[in-house]
Amino acid sequence: xxxxxxxxxxxxxxxxxxxxxxxxxxxxxxxxxxxxxxxxxxxxxxxxxxxxxxxxxxxxxxxxxxxxxxxxxxxxxxxxxxxxxxxxxxxxxxxxxxxxxxxxxxxxxxxxxxxxxxxxxxxxxxxxxxxxxxxxxxxxxxxxxxxxxxxxxxxxxxxxxxxxxxxxxxxxxxxxxxxxxxxxxxxxxxxxxxxxxxxxxxxxxxxx
Numbered sequence: 001x002x003x004x005x006x007x008x009x010x011x012x013x014x015x016x017x018x019x020x021x022x023x024x025x026x027x028x029x030x031x032x033x034x035x036x037x038x039x040x041x042x043x044x045x046x047x048x049x050x051x052x053x054x055x056x057x058x059x060x061x062x063x064x065x066x067x068x069x070x071x072x073x074x075x076x077x078x079x080x081x082x083x084x085x086x087x088x089x090x091x092x093x094x095x096x097x098x099x100x101x102x103x104x105x106x107x108x109x110x111x112x113x114x115x116x117x118x119x120x121x122x123x124x125x126x127x128x129x130x131x132x133x134x135x136x137x138x139x140x141x142x143x144x145x146x147x148x149x150x151x152x153x154x155x156x157x158x159x160x161x162x163x164x165x166x167x168x169x170x171x172x173x174x175x176x177x178x179x180x181x182x183x184x185x186x187x188x189x190x191x192x193x194x195x196x197x198x199x200x201x202x203x204x205x206x207x208x
Contacts (some may be wrong), residue, residue, distance in 0.1 A: 002139050003137055004018065004104075008140045011061070015137055016062055019069060020094060025063060028159075029079065029205070030056075030078055030079035030080035030086055030088075030141040030159075030192065030205050031078070031079070031088055031104060031205045032079060032160065032202075033076040033077055033078065033079060033165070034076055034090075034165060034200060034202055035200070035201055036199065036200075036201060036204040037053060037074070037076070037167055037199070037200050038094075038111065038197050038198065038199045038200075039067075039072075039125050039138070039167060039168075039169045039197060039198045040072075040169075040196075040197045041059055041060075041061065041123055041169060041171055041176055041178075041196040041197065042059075042060035042061070042194065042195040042196065042197045043057040043059070043060055043176070043178060043194045043195040044057065044059060044060040044062070044188065045057040045058055045178070046194075047179070047192065047194035051178055051180035052180065053146075053180060053187040054145075054146030054147065054177065054180065055177070055178040055180040056146070056175050056176070056177060056178060057172060057175070057176060057177075057195070058175060059171045059176055059195075060173050060177060060195065060196075061169075061171065064066070066171075066174020066175070067172065067173055067174070068171055069174075070172060070173065070174045071168065071169060071171065071173035072168065073167070073168040074167045074168070075164060075165065075166055075167070076164075076165040076167065077162065077163070077164060077165070078159045078160070078161065078162065078163045078164075078165055079161070080130075080159075080160075080161030080162065080205075080207070081162075082123045082161045082162040083158075083160075083161065084160070084161045084207055084208075085158055085159070085160050085207075085208045086154055086158065086159050086160070086161065086162070086204055086205050086206060086208065087133070087157075087158055087188050087205070087206045087207075087208055088156065088157055088158070088159050088204075088205050088206075089154060089155070089156045089202070089203040089205075090108075090154065090155055090156070090157065090200050090201070090203065091152075091153070091154045091200070092111070092151055092153055092154075092198055092199070092200050093150070093153070093185050093188055093198070093199050093201075094150070094189075094191065094197045094198035094199055095148055095149070095150055095151075095179055095183045095184075095185065095189070095192075095193055095196050095197060096123065096125065096138075096149065096151060096175075096197075096198060097122055097123050097139070097141040097144075097147065097148050097177040097196060098139065098141035098143065098145060098147060098149070099117065099119060099122040099123060099124055099125075099137070099138050099139050099140065099141065099144065099145045099158055100117075100118040100119045100120060100122075100140070100141065100142070100143065100144055101115045101116065101118050101140050102115055102116060102118040103116055104116070104117040104137075106114065106140065107155055108153050109137065109153065109154060110139055110140050110141065110151050111124045111137075111140065111153060111155045111166065112136065112137040112140035113134070113135075113182075114135060115137070117137075119120040119144050120172055121144070121171075121172060121173055122144050122172070122176075122177075123136035123138050123139070123151060123169065123170070123171050123172070123196060124137065124139075124168075124169060124170040124171075124172065125137060125169055126138070126166075126167075126168045126170075126197050127141060127165065127166075127167055127200075128165070128166040128167075128168070129157070129163055129164075129165060129166075130160050130163045130164040130165075130166075131159075131160040131162075131163040131164075132158060132159075132160060133166055134157070134158075134161070136157065138151075138198055139151065139198070146177055147177060147185060148177050148178075148179055148196065149182050149183070150179055151198065152185070154203060156200075158170055158208070170199050173182045175208030176195070176196060178195075179192055179193060179194065179195065181194065185199075186200040187203075
């Protein structure tokens with residue numbers, strides 16, 4: 001009985017220690033939970049050596065009605081200190097199809113602040129922040145087309161300590177433009193990805 005009790009106490013102590021270390025790490029590196037996250041739209045079709053220009057493939061996310069299940073949502077908690085606001089510099093890289101948005105504002109070629117989708121047939125990549133309440137789209141273009149392209153850009157947003165981050169994607173119809181160009185992204189995707197993706201990396205976090 002004493003051995004069992006001792007074992008339980010050791011396990012509880014280990015859990016508490018790990019939680020404490022993780023909490024300390026989050027405060028020292030507030031963006032750790034976001035760094036390296038990927039929005040992924042895998043293809044359900046095999047990746048062929050050669051595809052025709054503008055080729056379409058089925059989304060591997062679909063589990064039922066393609067207009068209702070071609071999507072995903074993940075949540076993360078931003079670290080740092082509650083009551084503090086941070087200026088967070090993010091780098092986005094990936095292979096995507098174009099998408100139009102409206103009622104927000106452009107920031108560079110492909111980042112879009114606020115607003116809403118402005119087309120019902122192309123993939124949506126979205127990052128939402130609970131505090132200060134805001135949301136962003138990651139693959140903005142002025143027009144849509146059967147095309148894929150690489151992105152590599154850096155932007156800066158504000159996030160409060162302890163804010164909830166909601167990372168979501170919506171293909172809208174169960175189909176997407178295949179990676180028919182066999183595009184790669186140096187350093188993070190040396191081989192062509194069978195589908196589309198965006199990876200975010202946290203470049204810098206500064207307390208305001």
